[in-house]
Amino acid sequence: xxxxxxxxxxxxxxxxxxxxxxxxxxxxxxxxxxxxxxxxxxxxxxxxxxxxxxxxxxxxxxxxxxxxxxxxxxxxxxxxxxxxxxxxxxxxxxxxxxxxxxxxxxxxxxxxxxxxxxxxxxxxxxxxxxxxxxxxxxxxxxxxxxxxxxxxxxxxx
Amino acid sequence: xxxxxxxxxxxxxxxxxxxxxxxxxxxxxxxxxxxxxxxxxxxxxxxxxxxxxxxxxxxxxxxxxxxxxxxxxxxxxxxxxxxxxxxxxxxxxxxxxxxxxxxxxxxxxxxxxxxxxxxxxxxxxxxxxxxxxxxxxxxxxxxxxxxxxxxxxxxxxxxxxxxxxxxxxxxxxxxxxxxxxxxxxxxxxxxxxxxxxxxxxxxxxxxxxxxxxxxxxxxxxxxxxxxxxxx
Numbered sequence: 001x002x003x004x005x006x007x008x009x010x011x012x013x014x015x016x017x018x019x020x021x022x023x024x025x026x027x028x029x030x031x032x033x034x035x036x037x038x039x040x041x042x043x044x045x046x047x048x049x050x051x052x053x054x055x056x057x058x059x060x061x062x063x064x065x066x067x068x069x070x071x072x073x074x075x076x077x078x079x080x081x082x083x084x085x086x087x088x089x090x091x092x093x094x095x096x097x098x099x100x101x102x103x104x105x106x107x108x109x110x111x112x113x114x115x116x117x118x119x120x121x122x123x124x125x126x127x128x129x130x131x132x133x134x135x136x137x138x139x140x141x142x143x144x145x146x147x148x149x150x151x152x153x154x155x156x157x
Numbered sequence: 158x159x160x161x162x163x164x165x166x167x168x169x170x171x172x173x174x175x176x177x178x179x180x181x182x183x184x185x186x187x188x189x190x191x192x193x194x195x196x197x198x199x200x201x202x203x204x205x206x207x208x209x210x211x212x213x214x215x216x217x218x219x220x221x222x223x224x225x226x227x228x229x230x231x232x233x234x235x236x237x238x239x240x241x242x243x244x245x246x247x248x249x250x251x252x253x254x255x256x257x258x259x260x261x262x263x264x265x266x267x268x269x270x271x272x273x274x275x276x277x278x279x280x281x282x283x284x285x286x287x288x289x290x291x292x293x294x295x296x297x298x299x300x301x302x303x304x305x306x307x308x309x310x311x312x313x314x315x316x317x318x319x320x321x322x323x324x325x326x327x328x329x330x331x332x333x334x335x336x337x338x339x340x341x342x343x344x345x346x347x348x349x350x351x352x353x354x355x356x357x358x359x360x361x362x363x364x365x366x367x368x369x370x371x372x373x374x375x376x377x378x379x380x381x382x383x384x385x386x387x388x
Contacts, residue, residue, distance in 0.1 A: 070315075076326070088228075102231075103233055103237075104230065105228050105229070105230050105233065106230075107226065107229070110247060110250070111227070111228035111247075112244050112245060112246060112247065113244070113245065114221075114242060114243065114244045114245075115233060115237060115242065115243045115244075115245065116242055117237040
């Protein structure tokens with residue numbers, strides 16, 4: 001796990017990012033065609049098909065979330081579908097089931113739920129070498145040295 | 158001392174520890190983590206138990222594994238790279254949040270509420286459970302209920318990996334975050350010290366898992382007993 005501190009994202013109106021402030025509460029469905037920063041309370045659903053959703057440190061989301069990329073610094077209670085990447089930062093809290101291609105979780109984050117890693121479909125034009133590169137890495141072989149000492153036999157019933 | 162050792166060997170896992178035994182906290186609150194470590198101490202060690210656990214699930218894809226240590230990047234990467242689905246529960250954190258008073262862990266209502274909050278899964282949902290060392294911090298009543306629940310949510314022929322400290326003289330034992338380094342080794346991130354509610358020997362572990370099909374032990378140099386249990 002990287003020890004580099006993450007930079008806390010700030011709302012950035014110059015980059016085409018909508019923002020929901022910490023004093024705002026929304027009940028209902030949110031659909032956005034630009035990046036969204038949520039620092040308030042949302043109950044309902046949030047969908048940003050090809051964009052990034054950031055839940056700020058004050059953000060409380062009780063809804064299912066769907067976006068290309070999701071960054072959580074606050075609190076989500078609901079399922080998360082991040083087609084590209086999900087980041088759960090230190091002190092964030094996520095209770096729900098996750099479906100994503102990549103996940104980054106910092107120490108100190110609280111997560112309860114299931115994780116489904118869904119690898120993106122390789123492009124049709126890609127070569128077989130590129131397809132091979134997209135396969136999940138095989139767990140590295142460990143040295144055969146063993147310090148653990150088995151002391152008791154298996155007990156079968 | 159010999160008498161104490163004998164008494165401990167004969168102690169039933171569910172029975173309250175006898176007076177005079179080295180690890181016998183009357184106060185469950187003392188089982189909670191102490192925060193003496195400002196920084197994590199991370200050590201790497203081989204794990205025969207882990208190796209056995211993943212030997213059983215190797216070669217299969219799409220299994221469902223439950224990890225009771227809470228979410229860590231290493232465990233997520235390792236298990237999902239094998240093609241499995243991972244469920245994560247921070248069992249100890251919820252334990253500390255749920256049981257604040259000494260007698261709470263014996264309260265049937267609170268035990269039921271705790272299990273509904275933490276192990277609320279359908280029957281035979283999992284192909285394996287990484288239990289790590291959490292069981293030794295449970296009172297006899299809560300431990301029995303937790304094991305019954307674990308047995309219900311894993312499929313027959315699937316495995317549990319559990320760790321138990323074996324040093325009966327220790328009042329407090331290192332409290333770890335278990336991170337999978339590779340199929341045969343672990344990174345143990347020491348986060349402080351906790352006092353186990355119960356210390357188990359091989360005989361009491363056999364009795365503890367008597368409803369399961371088989372139990373296999375490995376004793377490590379770090380006085381950590383690794384246990385593979387087959388449902």
